[in-house]
Amino acid sequence: MTTGVIGVTHDEFLNMAYLNDNYLKLKAGYLFPEIGRRVKAFCDANPDAAKRVIRCGIGDVTEPLPAAAIAALHLAVDEMAQRDTFRGYGPEQGYEFLRSAIAANDYRAHGLDVADDEIFVSDGSKCDCGAILDILGDQNRIAITDPVYPVYVDTNVMTGHTGDADDSGAYGGLVYLPCTAQNGFIPEPPQEKVDVIYLCSPNNPTGAVASRAQLEAWVRYATANRAIILFDAAYEAYISNPAIPHSIYEIPGARDCAIEFRSFSKNGGFTGVRCAFTVVPKTLQARTTAGEWRPLHPLWNRRMSTKFNGVSYLVQRAAEALYSKDGQAQVRQLIAHYMGNAKVLVAGARAAGLTVFGGENAPYIWVGAPAGITSWEAFDRMLNEANVVITPGSGFGRNGEGYFRVSSFNSRSNAEEVARRIQTLKWR
Numbered sequence: 497m498t499t500g501v502i503g504v505t506h507d508e509f510l511n512m513a514y515l516n517d518n519y520l521k522l523k524a525g526y527l528f529p530e531i532g533r534r535v536k537a538f539c540d541a542n543p544d545a546a547k548r549v550i551r552c553g554i555g556d557v558t559e560p561l562p563a564a565a566i567a568a569l570h571l572a573v574d575e576m577a578q579r580d581t582f583r584g585y586g587p588e589q590g591y592e593f594l595r596s597a598i599a600a601n602d603y604r605a606h607g608l609d610v611a612d613d614e615i616f617v618s619d620g621s622k623c624d625c626g627a628i629l630d631i632l633g634d635q636n637r638i639a640i641t642d643p644v645y646p647v648y649v650d651t652n653v654m655t656g657h658t659g660d661a662d663d664s665g666a667y668g669g670l671v672y673l674p675c676t677a678q679n680g681f682i683p684e685p686p687q688e689k690v691d692v693i694y695l696c697s698p699n700n701p702t703g704a705v706a707s708r709a710q711l712e713a714w715v716r717y718a719t720a721n722r723a724i725i726l727f728d729a730a731y732e733a734y735i736s737n738p739a740i741p742h743s744i745y746e747i748p749g750a751r752d753c754a755i756e757f758r759s760f761s762k763n764g765g766f767t768g769v770r771c772a773f774t775v776v777p778k779t780l781q782a783r784t785t786a787g788e789w790r791p792l793h794p795l796w797n798r799r800m801s802t803k804f805n806g807v808s809y810l811v812q813r814a815a816e817a818l819y820s821k822d823g824q825a826q827v828r829q830l831i832a833h834y835m836g837n838a839k840v841l842v843a844g845a846r847a848a849g850l851t852v853f854g855g856e857n858a859p860y861i862w863v864g865a866p867a868g869i870t871s872w873e874a875f876d877r878m879l880n881e882a883n884v885v886i887t888p889g890s891g892f893g894r895n896g897e898g899y900f901r902v903s904s905f906n907s908r909s910n911a912e913e914v915a916r917r918i919q920t921l922k923w924r
Contacts (some may be wrong), residue, residue: 514786518656527646527891530541550910552903553885555851557765562826568817572810579777583809590617591785597819608745619770621730621759626651631795636691639671642891648694682706685717696728700719701892702862703854705740711747718753733763735857753776764818771815837911838904844915859904874900882917
């Protein structure tokens with residue numbers, strides 16, 4: 497009797513469980529765990545310097561939750577302590593009180609046609625950006641901006657929508673849309689036909705924002721090609737320019753071609769609380785393999801009902817409180833704080849002679865590394881010489897090489913210290 501593995505017969509080997517081979521296509525580790533690994537190694541080797549490390553890499557907030565959210569959490573906890581106000585399982589799509597508040601305040605108050613039941617509450621827009629692939633077919637040609645938030649790429653790899661990666665890290669089967677300084681880091685629609693397009697504005701990592709004209713061009717393209725835009729607007733609250741759209745649905749025709757993702761993580765400081773939402777218009781359709789057009793709304797509803805048990809009642813009450821008069825004022829204060837940090841960081845990087853993008857309508861600044869210095873070399877220099885953690889641009893794609901991202905999510909004193917340290921480095 498032959499064996500394929502020591503102690504396992506050939507027949508038994510054939511009956512072993514299989515893994516998802518698509519995960520083996522992924523290049524190295526996910527960007528942010530890799531940064532964490534390098535920072536830990538540095539801190540373990542340099543305990544004194546470790547005390548000085550300031551983290552401006554991952555986009556995690558630092559300031560306390562708005563007081564309105566805290567008060568709502570306390571009240572909800574008290575409700576859970578009484579039988580007559582206790583809540584068990586809630587609706588998988590989100591409680592009506594929150595869905596109504598979102599639709600009324602974020603959309604209908606701005607003249608946008610979004611119904612309460614087109615809002616689906618979740619525990620994060622990152623999760624939804626990956627989960628949306630559950631209702632989209634494997635036949636789709638998918639367009640990805642470059643540089644790009646890594647989740648868009650990696651989740652498509654995991655679900656088998658790509659081929660293997662080449663030496664540059666680009667995956668076969670994806671259509672890459674170059675975002676460069678020349679096009680303001682906002683891509684134009686491709687000449688070829690694609691079926692699904694990931695757009696992010698304000699953009700992570702570059703801090704760029706798409707103009708109304710640019711979004712109109714994308715909606716025209718999607719309409720003409722019966723494509724779907726996956727529009728990540730997680731940072732829309734940071735837009736200060738009144739000419740810049742906050743929602744893809746500000747563009748006529750977008751309801752028929754776009755899904756929008758938003759989050760309370762950055763505007764309300766909910767990164768550790770977890771609450772977000774996705775808008776799936778009832779008019780949005782996609783084609784079956786047999787050629788029949790079907791709406792996506794009931795499919796996403798079914799997906800949420802089957803795979804998700806809903807966001808906790810306490811968290812949804814806290815999110816609802818952000819729409820109160822006090823909550824809105826406190827959100828504006830949080831945003832003003834982080835954008836004040838961005839202004840400080842931009843000034844510091846420019847004083848160091850570096851080329852800087854972003855930081856005006858987004859909480860990230862996108863910094864060009866001096867000629868001859870790779871993005872990971874810039875990361876190492878910032879960590880080892882300035883004891884500052886940034887994010888190397890190459891982790892966001894080929895066109896991210898030569899840049900690094902600095903997050904403004906920090907205390908003001910830390911932002912000022914980072915700006916000072918950047919200027920002490922001898923970049924050239």
